[in-house]
Amino acid sequence: MNRVLANLSLRTKIASAVFLMAIVAVLVAGAALQRMSAMNEAADRLYTNGLLPVRDIDKVEIDMERTRRDVLNHALSEDDATRAKYEQALAADDQAFAADLAVYAATRPRRPAGPAPPPRPPTRSTTACRRSRPAPSR
DSSP states (O other): OHHHHHHSOHHHHHHHHHHHHHHHHHHHHHHHHHHHHHHHHHHHHHIIIIIHHHHHHHHHHHHHHHHHHHHHHHHHOOSHHHHHHHHHHHHHHHHHHHHHHHHHHHHSOOOOSSSOOOOOOOOHHHHHHHHHSOOOOO
16 A cells, blocks of 8 residues: 555545545535535424414514503593494494404424423533522521
8 A cells, every 4th residue: 555655646645635635625515515405404393383373472472461451541531432432432443353363373393192201401501500509587
């Protein structure tokens, strides 16, 4: 093996080393692209299953707060015109609530049918955190 390498010209040795480094670089780039693709898919799943349902349930919460406000204003109204205004607002609130709740129901992540999974055991960091906190006073 040493004789074969010794018999090669310097130009051939350098070209072989560069070619070998290029092959290694292509392999590393391919592995990196594959991992980035997997990370992109995981980020898409997190966005779709995590962020969108939170955004949609937040809209439902806003509708509920608006309904509470309109019910309170209706109860405190002193004349029929103001009561009628808040009754119309309550009808609109009900429609918005139903529509936003339907959107949430369509986008929320589904759990597989069957019993709930068992709770995960505490991690070392959770256990250490519990030990470092003082016990609640009674």
